[in-house]
Amino acid sequence: MEEREISKAVVKRLPLYYRYLGDLLEQKVERISSNELSHQMKVTASQIRQDLNNFGGFGQQGYGYNVKYLYNEIGKILGLDKTYNMIIIGAGNLGQALANYVKFEKRGFRIIGIFDVNPRLSGVAVRGIPILMTDTLPQFLEENSIHIAAxxxxxxxxxxxxxxxVEHGVKAIWNFAHTDLNLPDHIVVESVHLSESLMQLSYNLNCANKNEEE
Amino acid sequence: MEEREISKAVVKRLPLYYRYLGDLLEQKVERISSNELSHQMKVTASQIRQDLNNFGGFGQQGYGYNVKYLYNEIGKILGLDKTYNMIIIGAGNLGQALANYVKFEKRGFRIIGIFDVNPRLSGVAVRGIPILMTDTLPQFLEENSIHIAAxxxxxxxxxxxxxxxVEHGVKAIWNFAHTDLNLPDHIVVESVHLSESLMQLSYNLNCANKNEEE
Incomplete structure (x- = not known):
């Protein structure tokens, strides 16, 4: 189970490899050297080789990487060869944006329910997915096997x-709320904090301005 | 200009400090020790002291931190004492979600225009902010000083x-598109890649499952 030792930084780069390889596939590129991939991704070639060696390599010395094979293998490492049932809690703009994002579906993330407390949204559907009332959530979780909740x-x-x-067996939470959830360690929580991202941007913008003024 | 040497990891934690201190302020907490803050944030106390020492400290030995003062100081470091004009390009669900997020406005990020290519959205407004056609963007940028584009x-x-x-003087881009933009080095780009976040979640979910099965 070598994956357990993989550093967070590598896990963060894997989706990036997957994205670039997907773009190359679209451009019908069959093989790519780590140097060329390095140039495109702005990551050093040795970093790429090192990252991929964590999973057994995939490259043949002097031949580069087979794009389709590497794309599929990284997809498997990321768990994208499986299907997940996902629900969205909160049918505001952001929840609806996620529900409308067909790419998630293609990658195996099936959104099968959206929940909200607003009775005016009851019966409304987003891309065919019904908005249900949050008070029916426990029953829904009993009747459906849900892997991920956004x-x-x-x-x-x-x-x-x-x-x-968590009580009803959801193992992973994709958290967009402005809080760190206090959950048991075995629950996977991946947070997207938009305000914090915007604050990092304003920090960097101010540093950039300062440098210019000198 | 000590800020230039601040590591990315520290910059990433600053908005987190800001959020926790904001919560404490709401709870009318006036002082907090680095130990107590450490306990709440799940960051070590020495990490907190080290992070804040980058900016000159703020704590008095034995007295802890003055919550309001520290909140305001971190806000200044993050550039939140200034106002920014922001536009949003793309008036789909995600663009509208950002436009509806009043918290950004409160923090000084004023959204003054939303742009889209869809003529059906022309004349529509989101929270009073008009959706304009993208072909009018260059002129809009000439007439308005825009700091940030989402x-x-x-x-x-x-x-x-x-x-x-960039050509019209925008210095910072908050990028939600599924691509790394190829822009001059002096442009600040902060990306939020939702698909990649979801892939990290599925990677971690699969690792967690494997560990459980053993």
Whole structure:
């Protein structure tokens, strides 16, 4: 089970490799050297070789990488050869944006329900996916095997609903709420904090301006 | 100009400090020790002291931190004491979600225009912000000083519009498109790649499952 020792930085780069290889596939590129991939991705060639060696290599010395093979193998490492049932809690703009994103579906993330507390949204569907009322969530979780829940609702609601999800067997949470959820260690939480991303941008913008003024 | 030497990891934690301190302020907490903050944030106390020492400290030995003062100081470091004019390119669900997020406005990020190529959206407004047609963007940029552009449109559109933004003086791009933009070094690019975040989640979910099965 070598994967357990993989560093977070490598895990962060894997989707990036997957994206670049997918672009190359679209351009009908069959083989690529680590140097060429390095040039495109702006990551050093030795970094690429080192990253991929974590999973057994994939390259033949002097022949480069077979794009399709590497793309598929990285997909498997990322778990994209499986299908996941996903629900979205919070049917605001962001929740609806995720529900409308067909690419997730193609990658195996099947969104099968959207939940909200707003009775006016009851019966409405987004891309054919029904918006259900949050009070029916426990029953829904009993009747359906849900792997991933995306939380696109305000902080307080997210903190309330997360333990309910865990209690009913949800193992992974994609958290967009402005809070770090306090959940058992075996629950996978991946957070997207938009405000924090914007603050990093303004920090960097201010540094850049300072440098220019000198 | 000590800020220039600050590591990316510290810059990533600053918005986190800002969020926790903001929560403490809401709870009317006036002082906090680095130990207590450490406990809440799940970051070691020495890490906190080290991070804040990058900016000159802020703590008095034995007295802890003054929450409001530290909150304001970190806000200044993050550039949140200034106002930024921001536009959003792409008025789909995600673009509209950002436009509706009033918290950004409160932090000084004023969204003054949303752009889209879809003529059906012409004249529509989101939270009072007009959706304008993308072909009017160059003129808009001439007439308004825009600091930040959020790109919430597909890859090809993003790659096309980014150089136009740069050419007209936009210094920072908040990129949600599924691509790394190829822009001059002095342009600040902060990317939010949702698909990649979801792939990291599925990677971790698969690792967690494997560990459980053993």
């Amino acid at each position: 939380l696109t609702l305000p902080k307080n609601g997210a903190e309330e609903v997360a333990p309910v999800l | 790109l919430t449109l597909p890859k090809n559109g993003a790659e096309e519009v980014a150089p136009v933004l």
